[in-house]
Amino acid sequence: MFKEFQFPVFINEALLKLQFQKPTSIQERVIPLVLQGKNVIGKSETGTGKTHAFLLPLLSKVQSQKKVQICIVVPTRELAMQIYEETLKITGCANDFIDVRVYVGGTDRDNEIERLNKSQPDVVIGTIGKIKDLAIQQNALQIHTAEAIVIDEADMVFANSEMEDMDNVFAKFSPQVQILAFSATFSEPILQFLHKYFGKLEVIDLSKKNISKANIVHYFIPTKNKNKDELLKDLLTNMQPYLALIFANTKVKVDEIANYLADNNYRVGKLTGDLEARTRKQMLRRIKEGEFQFVVATDIAARGIDIAGVSHVINYELPNDLEYYVHRTGRTARADFSGFAISFYDFDDDRYLDLLEQKGLKCRYRSLKNGELLPTKERNARSKRVIREAIYEQKAHASTPLPKKIKPAYRKKRNEIIQKKIRKAKREFVSEIYRKRSQKQGE
Structure with missing residues (x-):
């Protein structure tokens, strides 16, 4: 006491x-x-x-x-x-x-x-x-x-x-x-x-070994080369946050996101480092008074500001530094409340996500369809499949030399041979999995 x-x-x-x-x-x-x-x-x-x-x-x-x-x-x-x-x-x-x-x-x-x-x-x-x-x-x-x-x-x-x-x-x-x-x-x-x-x-x-608070649920959504603005709009369709902070890495991107959401009839606030003192003060007052349900911000502008009632943190872009992921997501789940952190990621972010998981973060991977977050395969399983298929394709190309004499439609014929080899390799892989399963069941 x-x-x-x-x-x-x-x-x-x-x-x-x-x-x-x-x-x-x-x-x-x-x-x-x-x-x-x-x-x-x-x-x-x-x-x-x-x-x-x-x-x-x-x-x-x-x-x-x-x-x-x-x-x-x-x-x-x-x-x-x-x-x-x-x-x-x-x-x-x-x-x-x-x-x-x-x-x-x-x-x-x-x-x-x-x-x-x-x-x-x-x-x-x-x-x-x-x-x-x-x-x-x-x-x-x-x-x-x-x-x-x-x-x-x-x-x-x-x-x-x-x-x-x-x-x-x-x-x-x-x-x-x-x-x-x-x-x-x-x-x-x-x-x-x-x-x-x-x-x-x-x-x-008193910093925990775990990278995040226990009462934050971390969702990760693959972009799959889709338009991120449209993904964000889809995500917000069925979302009713008390207050959602949407983070981007640059002022330019924050402006683009805020303008896009405003054009789609969302009442959205904006926090960037270049706002004049009076404008920033007014924006913070409007946020605290509940005028906005969504606020787009950069790390520098939002750091150190205590905004009550943040229920969702959305990473439009993952921050370059893992520590900033901690700071961003720590905006939600204050006191005894729970919160959600939702991040878009690209294939290039695999190493970044590996590091988050190594630090103890429990990552939940979801696909986005009609505003709903649906369970999907674990990222590592998908990554392994992508790598495996790349190896199949590489081997198929290497074992299918170009013809000595170039004939009409040779590209199409060669590609058909390559695809046939890839399908065969996939069938053999699946057959091997079932063979091993049958072998274990018979033991």
Whole structure:
């Protein structure tokens, strides 16, 4: 229970308002370490309560001092705004005013600098580029006084930033500052960077060996060189999701899908990285208000945004990185709800699917007919058949040389001979299967 952490009164009041009854697994493990001042790396899936795993203990120590005490670094403006809103829900219960400010792109820079020159915030939440601008280039944001730094969605923060920018910003912090970093995955370069600045780190690894949550059903549909737009339309025919996120790998493809669905009378939202701040904010508000049943997005635009009620995730294209498959599908089945992940795949994706299965993902292969997902042969069985038939054809061609003298219709005659050999090879293969079965039954 939360009372074991001995939080101050205002934190307990906030917990009541938030209707938090007991800590999640990551909160149970992380909160005591944060209260002890330890440096922590938290590896956890999305939707596990990691935001409050750092907000609750850090804010319990904050006082109204008009100097930066906490600096929270995030990869996107949407995640910054989301954490800002959650922070205000907690600090709003404090007796004294705790100054919380958010710094992201697309805001009034001159006004921010003018306000910083008058007073410093107690809590800073922002993207690395904006913090670099205000703290280093403008020397307006005094982050050197920070007692704790949080890097949320660390893999995305580092992926979106130049390492030189990270170095410049982190060099401004005190050597005694507390560091907390959270992500579903941590690459070796990120770990090296964190160890370089902060030395010993307590690692809390709650990422499961399985690549996915147990309450997500993963369906995979072969495209078979069909038009993907028509496949998507067929898929959506009988689908009634609460909210479906449709992912593509590029902004161009997102635009194409969104336009296609709109032309077919679907009310569809769109999230891409190039949307202006005001437009993105309006889009998120409309999504949260339930205006759209379908939202098409890129990975960067959707990462770190907490959209409630996602019942389906559709991969129009499989992401290039397996980790992004985890992040995408982790959008659904939040808390105790179930969810569905549906992915289109091509023959070229065989190796990708092999890796997913090796990581423990239970893949259900389906064919799509009139909007229904019908059971089909396992992918490996189909792949083996395709490979086997390719071998038959190769052998048939090799054993059927071209005639020494080219005669009319020789192509047709040669092809008939080749097809006859392929059919014979198939019959022999089937006969061998039945022979082995009969042999086993007779034993």
